[in-house]
């Protein structure tokens with residue numbers, strides 16, 4: 001498998017974590033996001049990474065679609081709960097990622113003045129959610145956790161966001177950080193500072 005990748009891209013981080021959790025070997029092609037090669041549009045008409053390519057000819061963009069594909073193609077270890085309702089609630093969080101975190105994160109990154117409190121409200125809501133259940137995916141770690149995680153260390157390191165007011169988010173991050181697949185991503189963010 002080949003991953004068209006960029007170290008700084010949180011959507012790519014989602015895919016790297018799933019690949020690592022499943023113990024899948026792959027090669028990467030680093031795409032310079034500041035000077036994207038024209039050929040990336042042959043892989044993804046939107047010109048975005050990540051894109052996963054397989055020997056058989058499958059070329060798959062979109063981090064959520066890639067993660068779901070990997071989960072179905074390589075079911076072990078399982079990254080969605082068995083219970084359909086629990087799984088559906090995890091998928092709902094993935095579906096709502098932009099309004100629950102992404103939009104305010106990127107607004108703050110663009111320097112929009114109102115975005116700081118907006119992101120704070122999003123983090124408070126995530127904190128409340130994580131007080132009710134240990135993982136965004138439900139009772140166990142899984143794809144919903146992986147879908148949200150990459151933005152948290154980037155918010156801390158690049159946007160100066162303080163997570164101290166959100167103890168459940170911090171505890172969740174601490175639990176995730178013990179996983180080698182997640183720890184490798186923390187190292188990548190730290191190295192980019």
Ligand SMILES: N[C@@H](CCC(=O)N[C@@H](CS)C(=O)NCC(=O)O)C(=O)O
Nearest residue numbers: 009010011047048049050062063064
């Ligand atoms: N919906 C896409 C978003 C991917 C995305 O926005 N990737 C960024 C890098 S972090 C990118 O390639 N940006 C280039 C662009 O927006 O033109 C996914 O989930 O994979």
